[in-house]
Amino acid sequence: MAATSARALKLLSIFGIGATLTAGELAGRVGASVRTVRRDIETLRDLGYEIEAVRGAGGGYRLGRGTRLPPVVFDEDQAVATAVALQTVPAVLSGIRENAARALATLHQAMPVRSRLHAEAFTVSSARNYWEFPAPPIEAGIVAAVGGAISRRHLVRVDYTGDGEPVTLTLEPHELVVWAARWYLVAFDPGAGRWRAMRVDRCTPHPPTHVPFDRRDIPHGDPVVFVMTAHDRGDAAAEWPCRGSAVLALPAATVARFAPGGSTVEYDTEGTCRLTLGAWSWPGLAGLLLTFDADLAEVEPAELRQALRCLGARIGRGLESPAAPRPGGGAG
Template sequence: MATTSARTLKLLSIFGTGATLSAEELATRLGASVRTVRRDIDTLRDLGYEIEAVRGAGGGYRLGRATRLPPVVFDEDQAVAAAVALQTVPTILSGIRENSARALATLHQAMPARSRVHAEAFTVSAARNYWEFPSPPIHAEIVRTIGSAINRRHLVRVDYTGDGEPVALTLEPHDLVVWAARWYLVAFDRDAHGWRVMRLDRITPRLPTHTPFDRRGIPHNDPVTFVMTTHDRGDAAAEWQCRGSAILALPASTVAPFAPGGSTVEYDTEDSCRLTLGAWSWPGLAGLLLTFDADITDIEPPELRQALHSLHNRIRKGLTDD
């Protein structure tokens, strides 16, 4: 990189946007001649960057896929974003902490002082919200295996552990979604002939199948929406000092996106569902149920019913005093 000029680095940054630009457009952006631009493109190619020439209308030059890992150039905002990502990734992926620490150290060493200050401003200690119960970090190899199958559109055979013994499944993996600090797989189950949302930490991949499949249209045309509105996604109620449940007069798909972390939503009827959740106190748990602004029945255990009676009496007294 010692012979690479500032202009060539700027050219690489322009290519990093993914745009296809003509030599004339690049020359205008760089304030240089077309001949100079073509010479700088040759320099980047010598350094290992795959700069493709695109012919025809709307053609020009673009950054292609490299056959080896060349030097990478970030602008200041990109460097800060990468540093923040490297600091947070070990909280959701296991087996990657050492590599991310090495990458972060390399990035910090190459950063100007001002960029380092900006990146370090995002360094915080992990703290868990009262309502968040993320699963343990997923091992990076599981994400890599399933993610590779998604990208290649290959069937996967997995062992899935739900409430009982592991079950062997053959799936068409479509998307990975991280929501509420948990990893989920959106897949089409060939045996059940239907779509499923599954916790990734409950999946053990088997050997690759290398069997291709055709991608299908995902419900709601959005994997994130599908995960959020699916009540049966493998979640389990977290251990709380106080834990209870009730039937809510709302559809399971309506309650699912707003159920606190560490709770479960079970289908009851088309217009009702059972919500099981916990809190640090029975009044706190009762208050959570009331936030759904729906009729509640079949309330368990007795301590939760008593807490609701107490809240009712306090609220009635407060309204009477007014």
Template sequence: MAATSARTLKLLSILGIGVTLTAGELAARLGASVRTVRRDIDTLRDLGYEIEAVRGAGGGYRLGSVIRLPPVVFDEDQAVAAAVALQTVPTVLSGIRENAARALNTLHQAMPARSRLHAEAFTVLSARNYWEFPGPPIDADLVRVVGGAINRRHLIRVDHPGDGRPAPLTLEPHALVVWAARWYLVAFDPAAGRWRAMRLDGIRPHPTHTPFDRRDIPHGDPVAFVMTAHDRGDATAAWPCHGSAVLALPAATVARFAPGGSTVAYETETTCRLTLGAWSWPGLAGLLLTFDADLTDVEPAELRQALRSVRTRVGKALRPA
């Protein structure tokens, strides 16, 4: 009986992620016969779960809509993933730390002893690494408002910094992207006829409840679009040293590999200005050199001196012993 119950719960866990699988595929995952799988499906149906049989090519079984929230069923690997996510989410979302801690405690209490020990082995603490250049956590309510508009395909109005003062924009929100602990909105601007990548913490969204039709995102991937957009609304992070240089690389290339907390300005098709900060002038010089491109118009003088010092040190290192 215990083995049957465990197998049935695992079947519910598999179907709970929204997949459609044949009886044979389910049997292979459960290590049981097709006949046993069908009997377990009947058991779930008797318990009130709507297991749909989908006919035709690509058919099989799937979990249908429910009128009540079913019990959440995790296997050990899913429990570990949930536990780690609940511990790390406060690094990218503010106002959620207490709720995440409560959810993690609830998850641990609901687990069998063996699974709880397995999940608690993944207790983690988050600390800032200066090479990550992370942004500050973003307000969870802001994510909720914009994410709701994306899911419902509703236009939003945002106050967006224009030439020194906020300018209202009506946007078609398509996706949220988190990169280097920074949240970006990928949206189409109908008035300008172009796509925008915008820092989520730089806008104030207002729901309109007006529907729109989804469009094809450039590159077919919102992440790729954000990573190559040089005008995504980034600002230079606070560092002891700040400088800039014109790099002999396209803005889209530099935008993809520039450290978080830096800005990229378009100059020509083959050049752009990178502005960034670091803990020291030699550190800043080293970051610029990682692009392996010609540098011109380097500012300020302290950064130019740091580059000369780096050149001298490298020259000494290359001399014969």
């Protein structure tokens, strides 16, 4: 009976994501046979949960519309995911640390003992890694305002600070993407007739418009790919002790995908672009440019050109010198 109840709870948590899954897929997730899963589904139906059978291609089982799940139905994996998420979210959202801590404490109290033990086993502290080039945490209220417009499919008006003076835009917001600890809004700009990837921390939302819009197909069919390949996504070069630029013999979309956070990519030609970035030293900045394995031109400033020359000479000397014998080496 205990095993049956545990499987039923896990099925409920799986159905809670709104997906339609076949009996085989459900069996794989709960570690039971297809026959057992079908029996558990009948048990849930007997308990009053509306589990729909969807026939045809892409069919399977799903939770009926309007069905309410019991509060806090977590299996062990979900308990861990929730605990980690609530502890790490302050790294990308500001003004939310206390609320996240209170939410985690509330969830711990409502969880069954077994799930709570798994959740409490994960205590996470976030620390800055200088290779990540993270952005400061964004105000939670801005994310809530933009995210609310997305979920309601309402136009959103924002004051946007780009490279020049702030402008007021009316946008069709479609998705929020977090990449490299930065928040981006994927939106269609009817005024310009084009899609935009925009830094959310540069947006100041106006009051809700309550004006609906029809969703469009996002370029590439994937908001993440669109953001990663958009060279004009509103990034700004971070303040570092050393900052420089170079024209790379690569398309802007390619460089935008792999450029470190806190850098900017400017379109030059179909096959070239200018990358501006910073680092803690000129050799470090030169090394970042070399990771693109592309021809460089118009390198600025002079300190960066000198650092590239020094790296080239150092590497050349290392390749020319014979390998020194290792201590304890010999024929094996």
